[in-house]
Amino acid sequence: MSNTPYPQSYYAASANPAPERPALHDDIETDVCVIGAGYTGLSSALFLLESGFKVTVLEAAKVGFGASGRNGGQIVNSYSRDIDVIERTVGPRQAQLLGQMAFEGARIIRERVATYNIQCDLKNGGVFAAITSKQMGHLEAQKKLWERYGNTQLELLDQRRIREVVACDQYQGGLLDMSGGHIHPLNLALGEAAAVESLGGTIYEQSPAVRIDRGPNPVVHTPHGKVRAKFIIVAGNAYLGNLVPELASKSMPCGTQVITTEPLSESLASTLLPQDYCVEDCNYLLDYYRLSGDKRLIFGGGVVYGARDPANIEAIIRPKMLKAFPQLKDVKIDYAWTGNFLLTLSRLPQVGRIGDNIYYSQGCSGHGVTYTHLAGKVLAEALRGQAERFDAFADLPHYPFPGGQLLRTPLTALGAWYYSLRDKFGF
16 A cells, blocks of 8 residues: 655654554444544544544545645734635624634644643744835734734834844834744644544544545545544545545645755844744735744745646745845755645635535635634534534635636636736835
């Protein structure tokens, strides 16, 4: 049987010890079968186990193999389209519910880390950096918007103040969110998987779901086994493939690239990011970076629509890093990797139910670290019969990409090119 290892990333190289989990070779029964051992699946499993459900998780590769173990590691609040967009497109009650949940994912992460003693280099504080005065105006409006929904840990940074938190001279100012922060993302996933098992949940690795028999007693098939369940949660996101065709037609996998430097000296690291906050800029195709626990700079950016793997990741990302930090021109890059996230046309998550017993959440659109943890809680609530918050997400429209699967990639890339030009010329 094939064995899919982790990609050669910094996260995989610095992962905490974890057991080798077996593949499924049996015909078993459970209350809930979760497809995917990333953040959405693990969060769902934890909340369900805490509520007394019997849970089985199927993972095609290894825990955190997908976006959950490859992302920039930044705890960023809200959604890929912010609450003001939601307010303009849905009714006031739905907007209120979604707005109230916009900062819950970050709290869930911290609760999990504390409750289950997860060692994942958790640090508080995230900065949105404005390159233009127009972007600074957006951040001022964002602060008012987020405060209206209860986030009181925000500080606007003028040009002098942002120089105190990041040694980059291209920013006009920024917004500091102390309820944001950063983590070692793979170690967070591994810690959550250990928590699932500590509560009696079972995780099978190297066990891709290849078919779902729908109906009143659904069955999930793997290459060498099957799981009979009362409920199924589909949490494969960008790595789901065509397992559920109606979900694949309304989303698109996209790649993002990340590089990691060699360890920096303490003096250089503390000069770059004196408070050890993470940073992302406000461009449409944004750059993001932070320090790791061992003082490397982790820098990511760019999007490859359709999720192709670039031939030379360092050649794409290193110039972006040097534009922000020219003082790193002689620093060696130790790791470079890519990973896929799932994009929706609206840039809002897609949540719903197929039939009476198959639930799903997908399409974080690059904003997944916090949202996925919230999604797990919302899905678990729905399975317990408390569907108000689930319905608030499920009622968001799910648009198919124009042109279908053949044209969705070039059309989306064209749109991104347009917005990147707007960023470049400041209009």
